[in-house]
Amino acid sequence: METTKPQPLHERFRPRQWSDYVGQPKALAALEAIRRVNGTLAGQAYWISGVTGIGKTTLARLIAGEISDEFTTIEADAGDCTADSLRELERTWCQYGWGKGGRAYIFNEAHRMRAAIVGRWLTMLENQPAHVVVIFTTTNDGEQMVMDGIDGKPLIDRCTRLALTSQGLCKPFAVRAKAIAESVGLDGQPIEKYERLMKDCNNSPREAIQRIGAGCMMEG
16 A cells, blocks of 8 residues: 655745745845845845855745646756747747746756857746746855856846855744744743754754654754
8 A cells, every 4th residue: 555755844844835834024125126026026036145054945835836826836957947948848838827927937056057048048037938937046056166167147237146154043933933843742941942943953943853853843
């Protein structure tokens, strides 16, 4: 009998609504400004950078979910982009999606794109449909690789850049981590211990929640 593989704790508690996404007020304020001016987050390309495990893909999925339903959202490794795949994307992205009507494209590890693909994106984004959102994510080091190695600055400049901070995250992340631990019966420590955990994990929610899942906050 086939059984469903259990999700890791950090995936089970990945924020799926804006109210659960904490610690990045500047990024959220930038998105709110776009909503206020345009009435939507669609019709834009976004470039999200930050350290590993800080919530780049989570933010990308929240943006996508505001525009597009799950079955009209494509998420892929940017290194897998080819001229043929981008031609197919360009052929289909003019079609409205069902449900919310939009289409979303998330490309993680944007530093893995080849120079020719970066150049192709520059042309495509000039003709991006108003119901489409394109989101690139990369690490800080990866962003520098794009800037230096394949002259990706024109692409980054073409996008709305959301640089996620690793500062000031300890307390809000600790509060959320403790709430997650309590919800699954793995909590036995005061909030100060969660703040210490976040510092030990360099403010990476993913790593902290993985440690909680391994029982590090149980009493004893």
